[in-house]
Amino acid sequence: MTTIRVCYRHAIIATMFAIPVMSSDAQGRPQVSGLEAAVSSDHPLASAAGADVLRRGGNAIDAAITMAGVLTVTRPHMNGPGGDVFMIYYDAKTKKVYTLNGSGRAGSKATPAFFVSRSLKEVPNSGILSVSVPGTVQAWADALDRFGTITLAKALEPAIMYAEKGFPVTPRLAADLRESSRKVAADPELSRTFTLGGAVPAVGTSLRQADLAKSLRAIASVGPAAFYKGDIARHIVAYMEKEGGLLTADDLARHTSTWGDPIETSYHGLRVLAFAPPTQGATMLQLLNIAEQFDLKAMGHNSGDYINTLTRASQLAYRDRDAFIADPAFTPVPLDKLLSKSYARELANQIRAAGSGGLPDASAQHDGSGDTIYLCVVDKDGNAVSYIQSLFAAFGSGKMVPGTGITLHNRGSLYVLDPAHPQIIAPGKRPFHTLNPAMVLNADGSPYMVLGSPGGDGQPQTVVQVLNNMVLFGMEPQAAIEARRLQAVGLRASVEVGMFVDSGAALRVRGLTMREEQPGAAFGGASAIVIHPASKARMVGSDFRREAFGIAW
Numbered sequence: 001m002t003t004i005r006v007c008y009r010h011a012i013i014a015t016m017f018a019i020p021v022m023s024s025d026a027q028g029r030p031q032v033s034g035l036e037a038a039v040s041s042d043h044p045l046a047s048a049a050g051a052d053v054l055r056r057g058g059n060a061i062d063a064a065i066t067m068a069g070v071l072t073v074t075r076p077h078m079n080g081p082g083g084d085v086f087m088i089y090y091d092a093k094t095k096k097v098y099t100l101n102g103s104g105r106a107g108s109k110a111t112p113a114f115f116v117s118r119s120l121k122e123v124p125n126s127g128i129l130s131v132s133v134p135g136t137v138q139a140w141a142d143a144l145d146r147f148g149t150i151t152l153a154k155a156l157e158p159a160i161m162y163a164e165k166g167f168p169v170t171p172r173l174a175a176d177l178r179e180s181s182r183k184v185a186a187d188p189e190l191s192r193t194f195t196l197g198g199a200v201p202a203v204g205t206s207l208r209q210a211d212l213a214k215s216l217r218a219i220a221s222v223g224p225a226a227f228y229k230g231d232i233a234r235h236i237v238a239y240m241e242k243e244g245g246l247l248t249a250d251d252l253a254r255h256t257s258t259w260g261d262p263i264e265t266s267y268h269g270l271r272v273l274a275f276a277p278p279t280q281g282a283t284m285l286q287l288l289n290i291a292e293q294f295d296l297k298a299m300g301h302n303s304g305d306y307i308n309t310l311t312r313a314s315q316l317a318y319r320d321r322d323a324f325i326a327d328p329a330f331t332p333v334p335l336d337k338l339l340s341k342s343y344a345r346e347l348a349n350q351i352r353a354a355g356s357g358g359l360p361d362a363s364a365q366h367d368g369s370g371d372t373i374y375l376c377v378v379d380k381d382g383n384a385v386s387y388i389q390s391l392f393a394a395f396g397s398g399k400m401v402p403g404t405g406i407t408l409h410n411r412g413s414l415y416v417l418d419p420a421h422p423q424i425i426a427p428g429k430r431p432f433h434t435l436n437p438a439m440v441l442n443a444d445g446s447p448y449m450v451l452g453s454p455g456g457d458g459q460p461q462t463v464v465q466v467l468n469n470m471v472l473f474g475m476e477p478q479a480a481i482e483a484r485r486l487q488a489v490g491l492r493a494s495v496e497v498g499m500f501v502d503s504g505a506a507l508r509v510r511g512l513t514m515r516e517e518q519p520g521a522a523f524g525g526a527s528a529i530v531i532h533p534a535s536k537a538r539m540v541g542s543d544f545r546r547e548a549f550g551i552a553w
Helices: 044-055 060-074 112-117 137-146 157-165 171-181 180-186 188-193 210-222 231-243 250-253 281-291 304-324 341-354 456-471 477-482 503-510
Strands: 001-010 011-017 032-035 038-041 084-091 096-102 258-260 263-267 270-275 371-378 384-392 399-401 407-409 439-443 445-451 486-489 494-495 513-517 527-531 538-542 550-553
Touching: 011 486, 032 038, 038 044, 038 060, 038 486, 038 527, 038 538, 044 060, 044 371, 044 550, 060 084, 060 137, 060 210, 060 384, 060 550, 084 439, 096 137, 112 210, 112 281, 157 210, 171 180, 180 188, 180 527, 188 210, 188 399, 188 527, 210 231, 210 281, 210 407, 231 399, 231 407, 250 538, 263 281, 270 281, 281 304, 281 341, 304 341, 304 456, 304 486, 304 494, 371 445, 371 527, 384 407, 384 439, 439 456, 445 456, 456 477, 456 486, 456 527, 477 527, 477 538, 494 503, 503 513, 538 550
Parallel strands: 494 513
Antiparallel strands: 001 011, 032 538, 038 371, 038 550, 084 096, 084 384, 096 258, 263 270, 270 439, 371 384, 399 407, 439 445, 445 527, 486 494, 527 538
16 A cells, blocks of 8 residues: 555645556556545546545535535636536435536527527627526535535635635646637636736646635635625626626526436446436447447457447447437437437448448537546445536636636537527527536446546547446556547547557558547546445546546545
8 A cells, every 4th residue: 555645725634545556558557446435536636625525524425516616726727617517426325326417508698589680600619609507506506405414615615725825737737728828818807817927827836716716705605696696696797798698697596407317228237327418428328339239349459440330330429419419308309219229230230331431421520629527436335426517618608707717618609590400599498518427337226437538529439438448358447548549520530649550551441531649638538436346446547638636545
């Protein structure tokens, strides 16, 4: 056992890591495991905060919301109070799984006629017209109220501390800020908050967010009403009126989260759970169903046959996603068909029949970008959380509400103006979401794994590859996450350098257009916790491609 001491809230936490073996992949992070509990998130400070909550007697929900709060500060371009949340929760006491949809809805002014009157043919990708109601803050409160043991004020203490006192800028954050420098410079509030003398803060510089700290304090003191009906709401509404946005005071005041049930499929004897529409959870399950029709294990890990099969399966799954997935409160989604094994066999036969040619009507457009955080927790009692939180694009809409430190997301950019399309914009309608938390149960219903990844449209592909690495190819969680990955768009795929050792020529023969890239955030940023079936050890995997960090003890 190795003990690593983490400085957190002026205290020293001794975190013990069991390190049985090194990952065989080039990155070589150790496999972290522990017998009591585990956390993983997209920033080490968030993971340390979650571990502290668990050590002090809190449960998985307490830890998850505490980590989510810290991530709004330490990954400010990826998520925040101005974004949305989706969570899957396994409750060890009832042995039931619950989902929490913490996404907002379109404003009351959000009609096709509004955009037509302004000679717009589509909803803008960013800016004030891409903003729908943010759902994050209400989701935090609802999760804690139903399943937590601590208050929202307690959960937000670490986040408030880091916003007020600052935290060191990491190489990853500095690089992300440089990449978004034009967007930041275009908004006075973003520029004032995230640049120092007009430049990106250097690595190691302490980044403080005083306005965000003030908003988090208000939320901690008053609760979600501060955001949806109180002072923060008044700032948002005044900003909307000034900028010509789509949200009103009533839109914010009427917001609610939604509790529900996961959707699922079977996969090699396991039960894989995902989030129902309007997310692309069904796409991930459909991709698994198609993949199960082929002997991927016999093909070999990342072989030409394997890459070809996943690329073409993705082509078909995304085609159906773009045709059918929308807010089910407005548009029926044919989940029975999309998730049926018989339909998966039909699609698999299309892949076999196509050979090296393209597949008909399978030209879905998407990419692997997306600015999101993912976290997961398994506590000592076996409660398990799979949680994802996002602004959608980097810095969302590119609009920070003056005086609040809150960046508004641009999730509303995924509405369309075509009245025949299921994602047609309408007041009170939730937009399509790429957010895709996952959970895997054993056949008896007990939790086996929580996993997920940032990465926009590419999230289902990342989750499927990580899952296959463990279930089919016997990798430990850390090695499964570090293994080289692909992201496919139609018959084009980006693959990480090194995957073409024995399959590049074969893939070109199959008619795929392949591009090699260095491992990076475009390929996701996965985290996973596996519960060992015999020892019940919590085995953590965390992704070097972003700055995910796992702790177990």
